[in-house]
Amino acid sequence: MSYFPSEVKYIYLRRRNKVRQGISRVKAMQNGIWRIREGNRQEPVATLHFDYESIADCITWLKRQEKGWERFFKAHGISPLRIEYEELVRDFRGTGVRIFEYLGIPLPVRLELKTDMIKQSDALSEEIVWRFSLRRSC
DSSP: OOOOOOOOOEEEEOOOOOHHHHHHHHHHHHHOOOOOBBOOOOOOSSSSOOOOHHHHHHHHHHHHHHHHHHHHHHHTTOOOEEEHHHHHHOOOOHHHHHHHHHOOOOOTTEEEEEEBBBBOOOOOHHHHHHHHHHHHHH
């Protein structure tokens, strides 16, 4: 069995909720914490603050990136495996199985798919979502 496939396959991960993705990205840019793993807490390098313009700019950038990938796939006749972040969070194991199947990799008998990543969304995130949505609707 070869570990290098003869054809390239693409897996396209995107997040449906761009407001939450934008807030997550801006929070990471502000506090320097891009991911947290179990047993590996990090101290923020800065205090978080609500920044409507940064979030809005980030959402615009995310949408532009997504459109660029869509144009790339279309121009090259590529049909990637499409996975939404929300699906990955909701069903990590099931999403992992879909990826194995898409890549044509036989599932190991004792497959254990789990993540040690900790979701960073918290009460502050919810407050920022609320404040951003409120200001955006004005």
